[in-house]
Amino acid sequence: MKVKLTIWRQKNPDSKGQFITYPVDVVNGEMSMLECLDVLNETLMGRGEEPVAFEHDCREGICGSCGFMINGIAHGPLPATTVCQLTMRHFKDGDELVLEPWRSRSFPLVKDLVVDRRSFDRIIQAGGYVSVSTGNAPDGNAIPVGKEIADRAMDAAACIGCGACVAACPNGSAALFTGAKIAHLGILPQGKPEQDRRAVRMVAQMNVEGFGSCTNIGECTGVCPKEIPLEEIARMNRDYLLGAWRERGNVVTAIAPVTDWNFGEK
Amino acid sequence: MSTAVAGQRENRTPSFWQSTNGKKAVMAVTGAILFLFVVGHLAGNLQVFEGPAKINAYGHFLRTIGEILWAIRIILIVCVVLHIVATVQLALLNWKTRPVGYSRKKAINSSYADRTMYWSGPIVLAFVIFHLLQFTAGYIHPESQFIDGDIYHNIVAGFSVWWVSAWYIFSLLLLGFHMRHGLWSMFQSLGLNHPRHTPVLKQAALWITIVIVAGYISIPIGVLAGWVR
Numbered sequence: 430m431k432v433k434l435t436i437w438r439q440k441n442p443d444s445k446g447q448f449i450t451y452p453v454d455v456v457n458g459e460m461s462m463l464e465c466l467d468v469l470n471e472t473l474m475g476r477g478e479e480p481v482a483f484e485h486d487c488r489e490g491i492c493g494s495c496g497f498m499i500n501g502i503a504h505g506p507l508p509a510t511t512v513c514q515l516t517m518r519h520f521k522d523g524d525e526l527v528l529e530p531w532r533s534r535s536f537p538l539v540k541d542l543v544v545d546r547r548s549f550d551r552i553i554q555a556g557g558y559v560s561v562s563t564g565n566a567p568d569g570n571a572i573p574v575g576k577e578i579a580d581r582a583m584d585a586a587a588c589i590g591c592g593a594c595v596a597a598c599p600n601g602s603a604a605l606f607t608g609a610k611i612a613h614l615g616i617l618p619q620g621k622p623e624q625d626r627r628a629v630r631m632v633a634q635m636n637v638e639g640f641g642s643c644t645n646i647g648e649c650t651g652v653c654p655k656e657i658p659l660e661e662i663a664r665m666n667r668d669y670l671l672g673a674w675r676e677r678g679n680v681v682t683a684i685a686p687v688t689d690w691n692f693g694e695k
Numbered sequence: 696m697s698t699a700v701a702g703q704r705e706n707r708t709p710s711f712w713q714s715t716n717g718k719k720a721v722m723a724v725t726g727a728i729l730f731l732f733v734v735g736h737l738a739g740n741l742q743v744f745e746g747p748a749k750i751n752a753y754g755h756f757l758r759t760i761g762e763i764l765w766a767i768r769i770i771l772i773v774c775v776v777l778h779i780v781a782t783v784q785l786a787l788l789n790w791k792t793r794p795v796g797y798s799r800k801k802a803i804n805s806s807y808a809d810r811t812m813y814w815s816g817p818i819v820l821a822f823v824i825f826h827l828l829q830f831t832a833g834y835i836h837p838e839s840q841f842i843d844g845d846i847y848h849n850i851v852a853g854f855s856v857w858w859v860s861a862w863y864i865f866s867l868l869l870l871g872f873h874m875r876h877g878l879w880s881m882f883q884s885l886g887l888n889h890p891r892h893t894p895v896l897k898q899a900a901l902w903i904t905i906v907i908v909a910g911y912i913s914i915p916i917g918v919l920a921g922w923v924r
Contacts, residue, residue: 448798501799532793599802599810600785601792602715632716633708641789642715644812645880651804660888667886669716681708 430455430517433525434469436481442538448527458518462505463488463495465517482541490514490654493589496596497542498529503593503652511591511654531596535603535638535686546592548638549606551684553590555634556627557610559619572618585613585664587655594649594657600641605649607635608661611668625675628668630683637683715788716884718781723881725774725781730874732771737910740850743923744913747847754846779820786813808872815873822866829853851918860915871908875901 434453439446453469460468463485470480486494490511497512499505505515520526528542536544574582588609595603611628614620620627643662650659711717739757742750757764802810828834830849833841837859839852854860878900882888917923 498797498800501797501801502803527799529797529799532795532797534792534794538795597803599800600789602789632714636709636714637707639792640715641792642719642785643884644809645876645883646805646809648802648805658890659883660890660893663883663886663888665886666716666720666884669714670720670886673711673714673717683708 430458430520430522432465432517432520432523434465435525435527436541437529438481438541439530439538440479441540446538450525455517458516460517461488462499462512462515462517482539482543484543485513488513491589493591496531496591496593498527498531498596500527503531503597504591504654508651509654509656511589514654531592533592533595533601533640535601535640536592536595544592546590548640548686549590549592549603551638551686552603552607552631552634553610554684556623556630557614559614559623561619574617578616582613582616585609585616585657585661588613588653588657589655591654593652593654595640597648597652598641598643599646599648600644602643602649603635603638603640604643604662604665605653605657605659607631608663608665609657612661612664615664615668624668625672626679628665628672629676629679629681632665632669633681634683638686715785718785719884721777722781723884725778726877726881728770728774729778730878733870733874733907737907740914741910743847743850744917747845750846750850751844754844758844775820775823779816782813782816806876808875811872812876815869819866819870819873822862822870825862826866829859850914851924854915854918857919860919863915864912867908867911870911871904874904874907878903 431452431454433450435448435450437446438449451469451473453465453472455465456468463483466481466483473480483497484494486492488495490513493511495511495513496504499512499515504510504512505519507515507519530536530538530542531544531546533544535548536546539545586609588606590606592606594605595601598604611631614627615624645659645662647659650657709717712721739753740750742753808815825835829836829841830846830853833843833849836849836853838856839849841852842848854863879893879896882893882896914923
């Protein structure tokens with residue numbers, strides 16, 4: 430099976446990018462999209478050309494490193510799948526696949542298909558944690574958590590922070606990501622004490638990062654490899670509305686967005 | 696490749712109104728109030744099918760309550776202004792979030808009504824202005840005579856002009872699209888979503904919209920068909 434990969438090539442953040450088409454011989458339909466790019470890169474390196482840069486780590490759909498648009502859909506046409514788990518048998522012989530990086534001003538492009546998603550890290554840094562006392566490990570099951578509550582929290586915690594929600598959103602909103610991160614802690618008793626502050630700070634950081642507004646249309650959840658539901662966005666809105674009122678007397682700080690890279694050569 | 700520049704604490708954070716979530720909450724509340732008006736306005740105007748005496752008396756009643764009418768008008772105007780200001784500000788923000796666009800982009804999970812809120816809103820606003828000038832103020836009354844206080848006559852004369860009716864029906868269909876999305880979206884923006892209740896709410900939003908739009912459209916259709924004359 431042969432496919433044509435039309436890939437966005439861009440040397441660095443400042444240069445002008447363009448699409449370049451590469452014919453790729455897919456040896457095996459069980460190869461993943463990323464393995465297909467590996468094959469292409471071997472060929473390119475063999476010819477002395479620059480390989481296609483793409484982000485990847487676990488290659489089992491749980492780390493959130495990989496991700497790009499395939500023919501206008503984040504993570505490709507298969508639902509609930511990251512590109513590393515997307516096998517080539519889902520495409521037909523002779524298909525042209527257009528691979529494009531996430532497009533968002535809050536995800537500045539680094540190179541080719543790699544974007545800088547540190548804005549997500551800063552949202553987590555702003556409040557996506559629970560404060561725990563140091564010392565001995567607490568006894569297991571010291572805090573009883575109901576099964577349905579644990580399940581709800583786990584569903585939200587499944588978010589891997591890949592950025593597909595932002596990439597798919599016509600408004601470039603990070604509501605689904607921020608919602609999932611606020612919800613998975615706020616649902617659990619361990620996260621309750623900081624619930625208000627967490628929502629206010631994370632929403633503030635999300636806004637400082639320049640993400641767009643949520644229009645509740647659901648494109649994000651459609652492409653989400655973990656199928657995080659829109660419910661988590663409502664959860665964020667509820668926690669934010671209540672938190673903004675209860676925390677009205679407190680000063681909220683945000684972390685200054687830093688978007689430049691040190692490449693080492695300077 | 697390393698991140699050499701560490702983030703510094705920044706004190707400037709958006710206020711409730713400056714945050715996207717806060718603005719959406721304002722849009723939800725104002726949208727809900729405007730929806731109540733849409734229901735009330737329909738209930739009042741369907742009296743046209745009960746004959747001239749009934750609807751003209753209703754119009755006269757509205758004009759006699761004076762301060763209350765103006766209080767309602769001011770609330771509605773404030774809601775319209777807040778709803779629009781929030782939308783425009785959010786739209787200006789959203790258009791900046793993707794400086795480099797996609798070469799191709801497929802919508803896979805949103806409805807037509809969801810994606811066309813930016814179109815249905817402004818067209819409905821243009822319609823509301825035209826509608827107020829035609830039936831409330833009487834400045835515009837194409838091919839008909841406006842008689843202050845004779846609501847029944849104004850409705851029949853106004854809608855007898857085919858393009859006025861067509862524009863009215865078209866605008867009301869767009870209002871339907873707007874409400875189809877807005878009626879459940881307002882709950883989402885205010886943080887109310889439930890795995891079991893939200894699907895029911897979405898269905899309810901569709902049927903409430905159909906009933907309301909059908910109710911409004913029945914008036915020009917009634918005039919054009921000769922049931923109301």
